[in-house]
Amino acid sequence: MKIILGVCGSIAAYKSIDLARGLSKKGHEVKVILTKGALEFLKPEVFGYLGIDYFLSLDDFENRNVLHIDLAKWCDHLLIYPTSANTLANLAFGKADDLLTSVFLAKRDETTTSIFPAMNTYMYRHPLTQENMDLLQRIHKAGNLFIHPPAAGKLACGDQGEGKAPSIDKVINCIEAINPKITNESKRVLITTGATIAPIDPVRFVTNSSSGKTGYELAVESLKRGYQTHVIAGKHATSQLDDLLELPGFTLTRVTTTTDMKTAVEKAFSQSDIYISSAAISDLEFEAHLGKMKKTQMSQSLEYKQAPDILKYVLGLKKDQQVVGFAAETDLSHDILNEKWTRKPVDLLVGTQVHSGLCHDKEQQGFNTDQAHYKFFSDGAITLDTVMLKSKLPAEIFNRLN
Structure with missing residues (x-):
């Protein structure tokens, strides 16, 4: 499977390195897009050292080809891990102000998108964040989008509650099985x-x-x-x-x-x-x-x-x-x-x-x-x-x- 891994500005961003490695070891082709916020938590060169192609937020404007279109056509699965509250809002309202959100808008109907929110409990529970997730799911009700609920536990800020990114093993174990098009009428x-x-x-x-x-x-x-x-x-x-x-x-x-x-x-x-x-x-x-x-x-x-x-x-x-x-x-x-x-x-x-x-x-x-x-x-x-x-x-x- 051809997977684009979108990495956003969350403390859980460091886990994306092991996620990219794990997906590659499973035989998937992986390319990584890092948002501006993700760069506050990790160095993108690490992906290069692991032999994984990576792209930064503004690379779309420095490429001869239309990069977000090329990447959208290439991928079978757009996996956003971790997904910040800011990126959730941008996706919900159709903003295309960086490479990741542009790829999201340009992807084909058959391309699956899976979103793994990771943030502080109060940010996750905030009515606006919940409304943004509801909006995404309503718009894509007949489409190919899935939002995985975060895990609960002690967060990096010390708070206790929902908001933790699921474990890397869990994401790798379930990624091939994510199919948002399953309905009550399915076999x-x-x-x-x-x-x-x-x-x-x-x-x-x-x-x-x-x-x-x-x-x-x-x-x-x-x-x-x-x-x-x-x-x-x-x-x-x-x-x-x-x-x-x-x-x-x-x-x-x-x-x-x-x-x-x-x-x-x-x-x-x-x-x-x-x-x-x-x-x-x-x-x-x-x-x-x-x-x-x-x-x-x-x-x-x-x-x-x-x-x-x-x-x-x-x-x-x-x-x-x-x-x-x-x-x-x-x-x-x-x-x-x-x-x-x-x-x-x-x-x-x-x-x-x-x-x-x-x-x-x-x-x-x-x-x-x-x-x-x-x-x-x-x-x-x-x-x-x-x-x-x-x-x-x-x-x-x-x-x-x-």
């Missing part, structure tokens, strides 16, 4: 992810190594495509999911046990168009003791029962929905995948090679990693057999759905 995707937990007593439990990273990547791709996205995640699934909470069209439900997840899926499934079962669900449940089990109470075995089979349950409810199932296996042979698909004939079965790395001197595979070995299976045949990054997997899945 609805329901995703389960992460590990569920089977408690034995108040101290002990059984779970697995699933991190929920796949579910996070699926959510990002779903939002990117303009779908309303509801993720039902294990309580310990990656915190990257929480970074999406403020985005248009995103809902997150945290659960603990497999039964909890089944209940949440039951409530949401009928309103969904696509269901993706990427969760590594615990298939065991125990009658949890009220207190910690003492050694004298323990035997050589634990009594357990089979946990609900959520995917099988969903297939019984299925009407027009498309259903994608995941099979976490140490063996991805045709026979094993076919047996699973025969019992649960999903529209697409994604087999994932997994190993916790905790036994038999094997490396961890699939769980809590950035890539895995996948096999796609449908209609009795393997249609894809490859190792790929988890970030690339969602596009492969959605491309096979209607």
Whole structure:
């Protein structure tokens, strides 16, 4: 993605250096525009040392070409971080008195703008600042603009409250998923992810190594495509999911046990168009003791029962929905995948090679990693057999759905 990072006069301006580096490391092309106020907080040459093109407020008037037009045509996403109260006012009233505001006015309809306000709490809460944000959102209601609320905490001036710029990691984690055009009429995707937990007593439990990273990547791709996205995640699934909470069209439900997840899926499934079962669900449940089990109470075995089979349950409810199932296996042979698909004939079965790395001197595979070995299976045949990054997997899945 081609991103213009606009940096305004706020104490949080220093964070923009790490933001530009982080976006570049993620593979995005980044160019930086610094307002006159931003120069009071950082030296622009730092971006140059990092190999990132940067432009100053008055560069528009020292360029043979029409720079603000060239940059507006170039970018896919205009990211303004941090956004000062002054720049918010200028954007709201259509002023074009520097390079950044000129690029904003010249950008194409398909270009997304995301604004991250950062200022003192009283400045942020002031009726004029609130009105400026409302005006921007009203004017761009059918457009492509999103204002991310600031974080709360202790500010640089010592005040406590709203106004902090969100963390760099949060911005990087959500930037690709920002899609202001998602509406109530958009396609609805329901995703389960992460590990569920089977408690034995108040101290002990059984779970697995699933991190929920796949579910996070699926959510990002779903939002990117303009779908309303509801993720039902294990309580310990990656915190990257929480970074999406403020985005248009995103809902997150945290659960603990497999039964909890089944209940949440039951409530949401009928309103969904696509269901993706990427969760590594615990298939065991125990009658949890009220207190910690003492050694004298323990035997050589634990009594357990089979946990609900959520995917099988969903297939019984299925009407027009498309259903994608995941099979976490140490063996991805045709026979094993076919047996699973025969019992649960999903529209697409994604087999994932997994190993916790905790036994038999094997490396961890699939769980809590950035890539895995996948096999796609449908209609009795393997249609894809490859190792790929988890970030690339969602596009492969959605491309096979209607």
